[in-house]
Amino acid sequence: MRLPLSLVLLLLAHESVLALTPHKRHYSTHDYYVLEHHPNAGASLAECAQNLGVEVVGQAGELKDFWVVRTAKRNSQFDTRDTEDGVLRRYEELKTRAASSLTSRSEDALQSRRVASSVKYLARQELRKREKRAPPPILPGSPQNAESSESVAQRLHILDPEFPKQWHLVNNEYPQHMMNVTRLWEEGITGKGVITGLIDDGLDYNSDDLAENFWAEGSYDYNEHKDLPTPLLFDDHHGTRCAGQIAAAKNNVCGMGIAYESKVAGLRILSGPISDIDESAALNYGFQNTSIYSCSWGPPDNGKAMEGPNYLIQKAMVNGIVHGRNGKGSVFVFASGNGGRNGDQCNFDGYTNSIFSVTVASVDYRGLHPDYSEPCAANMVVAYSSGSGNHIVTTDVGKNKCAYTHGGTSAAAPNAAGVFALALSVRSDLTWRDIQHLCVRTAWLINPDDPDWEQTAVGRKYSYKYGYGSINGYEFVKAAQKWELVKPQGWIDMPIVQINGGTMDAFKTGSGGEMIDSDGVQSTMEVTQAMLQQNNFEKLEHITVKVWITHTRRGDVSVELTSPNGVKSILASKRFQDSSDEGFPGWTFMTVKHWDENPIGKWTLKVSDQDNDEEGYVLGWTMTLWGSVVDPAKAKEYVLPMLDHSLPPNKLEDKHSTDSSTSTTSSVASTKILPKPTVALPTDHGHAQGEASKPAFPEQTPTTTPVADVETSSTPNPTPDEGWFSDLGNLVTNQFWVFIAAGAVVAFGVSAGLFFWRRAVNRRKNYESLPAGDDMAMNSMGRRAGPGSRELYDAFGEVSDDDDADEHTGLRPNAPVNNPGLQYHSGFLDDDDPSTAAGITPRDQRYRDEPDHPATTPAPPSAVPATHADERPHSPTGSGESHDGSWEHASETR
């Protein structure tokens, strides 16, 4: 039967047909968004989509209630009058209408309210590049006396030719400094049944050292959108090297992995631009089978950046620890960063200072602290890596190849991951927090005379350089075997203290607060027994501290938290490279130094600035205590609150409740490039100067006068019950507050409107300065040195100039494909390339950037046709600003 052409066209336009066609990512023709839908707030996903003028594509990765939606771009790339994002604008309008018509019962007002409260989060997706932390090539390590390695090899029948060079497994020169796992091997503990995912660049599953331990089903290439993480670029060897450290087979190729009978999966994200949704999907990929995710990348280690995972990515991490591994939680391992020589600190990196990740720094083969390894209060342990003349010897890309120049903190993280794999192979029931407890308890005290060691309240030693010490495989696994599982996680959200009426709006403009002078600003907060009881809280683990500080030179500011028992955590110390004037707009620090400490009593935050030529104000702060619950039956599931960096927060919800219908937010997703730690890793990292005699942070000029206590006289500490906006219930029962709250929502809407107007104006301005045409943008992309570095903690996730340039490259049609060696950015341009879609057997029903096959793309549960009338292209505003830490810089040759 032949259908008339017009009927075919009509059918093609119809939603049911759209739903069946492959939902490839067409960045040139569509804008993509991620939408968090509140299923019980009144409006169906279809109604929300319709009101926003978007089409539902499918679920976003493993995130429940998160949907990928899209809308066609209007073909007006050169229409400079029309650059606003129509979808986000409609969303803002809906929210404004909803807020301004609280009493109206008109259908329009009702619908606006329904939709506004059903869409919790809406962010445009952009492509960006992550940067790997691969070490630059240098000479092989110094020769080793192989004798005792040889005897181990003989006893265990090890034939791997480079095993004697793997000093991190058996250290002939400094036998007290090694991962200490060979005795476990003798006991048959080799990692069987455990899978580690390497979120990195490619993983050479054809290597004879990795082939038998490669788990294909848990692997995916998010750069090329193919099933296997094949290394394609000339510098695509980092993931392979890290995988070799964990699971290189016991055979006659190169050396051995720490857990040489465990499996590895490769999740390739660092070999090209990547969107937030793919990054978050990678963090949860195969997360019922994959136990550990080894992550050797992060924000630039240049000593200037202060960035972390945005809402979607944090959401994926929380999803991992709550739902991964059948509820025992994914174990995320992050390298602390290689910016030591730049004065960088891992508390300025939101991945490493997350409580959900184990942060691992480096120690070298002599047990010294290599100068590249970053200190901070979030460091949990150190593991062996390059320095003092030696590197990590591990598998390399190729059939039978070995790498001799691997190192940096990105090699420390996989060594720790290997030990965790050994532990999980004998105790698969350990939760993500048990792993952290075991780190704290079994880490080895190295260099006991190092002045950076300080006694904690419970008698352990902690150092910003070494965390709780070096991870010792034997001790860790032995302790794991008899470990009693910790009770579920609990937490106490302390009230938010506004100092001298300090406030910060959504544009990070502060007012009020207390000026920071050399005496410092000090503020205290009391934790009481009653709070512990109220919150079902038993024993302390991590503490997160959120601060609102303005400053004309952020690098001058230091921030410290002192416990009731007098234990001090340095959260931020001076960073000589950091001349940002953005301050700390709702930035969250983390410390593990108070683990197991009794938290009852007065906690003191001190913010100081010894260089008085620049100025700043402390506006407010709060902290959250994390630990275990008293009564497991009353444990709650942690739900990530909306990211809100205003002071006081705009959101009117309980921090950890999803029930509020007012907790909506929108943003333009950030586009940025996270560098590999090796971007900042000095090329001579293998010969990094080690030391064990210096404090982690540069000397502070001692203050001569006692610190003034300026705090609570003007702004009393509320208890959690009466804290500002701390309890939505109070608002609902209090009419006065409802009135104020409504006003706040209106004000928010108006400011959001202003924001978009401002942005539109800026874009117009910038756009005109750019020659029109995609080739220009592509060229500028090629030259661009690196990432935008501000946007992650931007309250609105405002698109930075660089980001737009990134996006713009995505607009370029007919870009070369399948030539990655020549074309860095080809990976995300091949939406239309038939070869990407051909012959791939999809395994995953979830949405990916480029679902492979029509049949596997879940039909949108309630797809509505996109309304295209209002679509505006995401137009470039790129200024081509150059940053350190470029992905290209990381592309070292061998």
Ligand SMILES: *[C@@H]1O[C@H](CO)[C@@H](O)[C@H](O)[C@H]1NC(C)=O
């Ligand atoms: C390494 O493990 C052994 C057990 O094989 C233990 O006796 C020894 O103390 C450990 N060495 C270090 C440096 O921790």
Ligand SMILES: *[C@@H]1O[C@H](CO)[C@@H](O)[C@H](O)[C@H]1NC(C)=O
């Ligand atoms: C992955 O998990 C499923 C369900 O627990 C199990 O049936 C399967 O064997 C696992 N696969 C691997 C490779 O461990």
